[in-house]
Amino acid sequence: QVQLVQSGAEVKKPGASVKVSCKASGYTFTSYYMHWVRQAPGQGLEWMGIINPSGGSTSYAQKFQGRVTMTRDTSTSTVYMDLSSLRSEDTAVYYCARDDGGNYVPVNWGQGTLVTVSS
Amino acid sequence: EIVLTQSPGTLSLSPGERATLSCRASQSVSSSYLAWYQQKPGQAPRLLIYGASSRATGIPDRFSGSGSGTDFTLTINRLEPEDFAVYYCLQYGSSSLTFGQGTKLEIK
Numbered sequence: 001q002v003q004l005v006q007s008g009a010e011v012k013k014p015g016a017s018v019k020v021s022c023k024a025s026g027y028t029f030t031s032y033y034m035h036w037v038r039q040a041p042g043q044g045l046e047w048m049g050i051i052n053p054s055g056g057s058t059s060y061a062q063k064f065q066g067r068v069t070m071t072r073d074t075s076t077s078t079v080y081m082d083l084s085s086l087r088s089e090d091t092a093v094y095y096c097a098r099d100d101g102g103n104y105v106p107v108n109w110g111q112g113t114l115v116t117v118s119s
Numbered sequence: 120e121i122v123l124t125q126s127p128g129t130l131s132l133s134p135g136e137r138a139t140l141s142c143r144a145s146q147s148v149s150s151s152y153l154a155w156y157q158q159k160p161g162q163a164p165r166l167l168i169y170g171a172s173s174r175a176t177g178i179p180d181r182f183s184g185s186g187s188g189t190d191f192t193l194t195i196n197r198l199e200p201e202d203f204a205v206y207y208c209l210q211y212g213s214s215s216l217t218f219g220q221g222t223k224l225e226i227k
Contacts, residue, residue: 045218047218062120105209
């Protein structure tokens with residue numbers, strides 16, 4: 001079965017960077033795009049971007065352009081989301097989510113990683 | 120960027136009743152690429168509906184989606200206790216995906 005296992009919670013200071021990982025199993029890693037979505041405490045869902053694990057191409061939401069980098073390691077079936085210049089408003093749960101293999105709709109979700117930005 | 124507006128913000132109903140949730144887009148959603156998710160506290164979202172009206176795997180038939188263009192609806196018939204949660208719509212027809220702000224379905 002499809003499993004997406006994310007790295008553990010992080011506490012960062014303002015201005016720092018964070019790198020969250022998402023290890024995939026149970027399917028062919030390079031055949032499905034991966035999204036990143038975040039959710040601030042008590043707030044709604046916010047799409048950050050998408051990566052094609054096959055070639056590594058990415059597309060980011062305009063809001064995060066210049067601050068986010070999504071990469072992948074095909075040898076370990078892992079995708080990464082790196083967010084820089086952190087501020088308090090970046091405190092959120094970050095999710096990876098695999099698409100459906102055809103239309104880019106996120107289907108299978110990781111368990112989420114809480115990133116707390118605090119001085 | 121396509122803005123999705125969900126209404127109502129909160130819906131208070133009793134088990135057994137029917138829920139009707141709305142999602143309106145600021146511009147037409149390409150090919151009805153509109154999905155609905157359910158989220159319970161402390162959990163990741165769960166895909167219910169994709170392509171505006173297709174149920175995802177394992178979703179009970181009391182959940183149904185409809186609509187096209189800019190107006191979409193999620194209907195939940197015969198509410199069960201486990202259906203009380205927050206629901207989000209998502210458009211994935213443009214290169215930048217966007218979510219609605221959510222509708223909280225609470226027990227009356």
